[in-house]
Amino acid sequence: MMANLPTPMERFVQGILPENPVYRQFLGLCPTLAVTNGLKQAMTMALAVGVVLLCANTIVSLIRNLLKPHLRIVVFTLTIATFVTVVDRVLAAYMYQMSKTLGPYIPLIIVNCIIICRCEVCASRQSVGTAAADAIGQSIGFGLALASIATVREILGTGTLAGFQVMPDSWPAWVVMVLPPGAFMTFGLLVALVNWIDSIRRKSERRG
């Protein structure tokens, strides 16, 4: 049975692009849409999710033999909630302004489907090393997805990137991009773009 499960390296690579949590599995959409109006917020969120995912995956993997099937989701959520509390306090202590900006979306990491899904799919079945590699791969994938959406929205919405001016002064800021509708539309168009690239890649593979 163990032989069928992916190795640590496979898990790591899968998370980044082939099974990207956002573009391929459509998990964790709440922070994906809510905090991507600026690159800085998006990266902080990706880092917070990454830390929580790494800690939760490691702990769940260590106690995987003690888990009772019907209680496992509760154990996952409580583990995650503990680490989210830690991350929330650390952010409030060292990056107060950022923690105000992110507001309720930091505690909402508790119910982020990516983390529960990784605990269920990988950490509750495989060893600590694999679980950690999986967590890092998935976090990088999540960070890349957030960065792509945030870059488009911030450049078009305010003409800046991570706070630096990148567009000429005459750039008319597309306010709608920073508002909720812009999040839905940008993400929808990017999903379509990823689908399109994927279909081209598959076509050329079939030919070659």
Place this chain on the structure above:
Amino acid sequence: MDYLFDILLISLSAALINNFVLYYFVGICPFIGVSRQVGMAVGMGSAVTFVMTVAVFLSWSITTLILVPGAPLSSWVAGFFLPAEQAAAIDMTILTYIVYIFSIASSVQFVEMYVRKFYPSLYKTFGVFLPLITTNCAILFACLTVMSNIVGVENPEEAWDLGRALALGFFGGVGFTIAIVIMAGIREELDMCDVPKVFRGTAITLIVGGILAMAFMGFTGVDSGIRVAVTGAP
């Protein structure tokens, strides 16, 4: 009168102006996953509304009675071991996230058991959605909003009471139902359309969601308008 007006504004804001799905992006997963048919959307919406009201009730009670400094229940218990002023200063607000998620998970479990036992027909309508709701961000978000209006408000008089909290929970759920039902209606029509291949599935759903969010932005400022109309002061 003032109190009722406040409740009205909270309800209106939760249901329409700052719609949970289209303004705060919470509960996006079911919004995209379970919005294929209107019937299913109504079932999911009513389940979320129900659980949200229960969860907000629980989290309001736990926060006010146990977690905040000087809460009656915790200072009563601590009064057996500590002097009165120390007992009144016990602050357990750091536990809020863990307590909330635990109360949501257990209330979902209890609601599911209760409904399955006593209302089998109701269970058939929305029972299948209940386990999914534990990890629905919208429920936790409602609890956190209530928390932010109890913990850390400067004037203790302004902390929300149970009525305001329940209004937010119930009408937040109603807002979720409105959004998901509209979405399901659009998607049923969308099945008949010739959507470009790369947009099929989630991409077109997100873009339709964007247009819906734009429509809901039309409600912005309605609350302050009503406030001006009723009280006469800006």
